[in-house]
Amino acid sequence: MPSEPQSDPVEHLAVVQAHGHPDATAARLVDTDAEGGTWRVTDEVGAEHDVRLRWRRGPIEPSDAAAVEAALAELHRVATSALSLSHAMGEHGALRYAGSASECAPR
Numbered sequence: 001m002p003s004e005p006q007s008d009p010v011e012h013l014a015v016v017q018a019h020g021h022p023d024a025t026a027a028r029l030v031d032t033d034a035e036g037g038t039w040r041v042t043d044e045v046g047a048e049h050d051v052r053l054r055w056r057r058g059p060i061e062p063s064d065a066a067a068v069e070a071a072l073a074e075l076h077r078v079a080t081s082a083l084s085l086s087h088a089m090g091e092h093g094a095l096r097y098a099g100s101a102s103e104c105a106p107r
Helices: 009-018 065-092
Strands: 026-032 036-042 048-054 095-100 103-106
Touching (some): 009 026, 009 036, 009 048, 009 065
Antiparallel strands (some): 026 036
């Protein structure tokens, strides 16, 4: 399980919103393993469900706290970049958020 710096609910919310769940209103990390992490997500109607995301750079050693932190940080970096781009481009009408940290689609 990650250490304190990655336990920020706002960071977890950004991760799940940018990776395909833009309507999430809350998220918390509930499990990590070699392949990825599992977040408990609250959606716009208050229902909770689990979201599974794979580590971007492949499997890690789950007992290595530094490796887990680095994998979480990478997901967060991608999420904040995607959400920032989505927000900025949406204001100008050039692009709109397409639901994934790696996708933006023309309007």
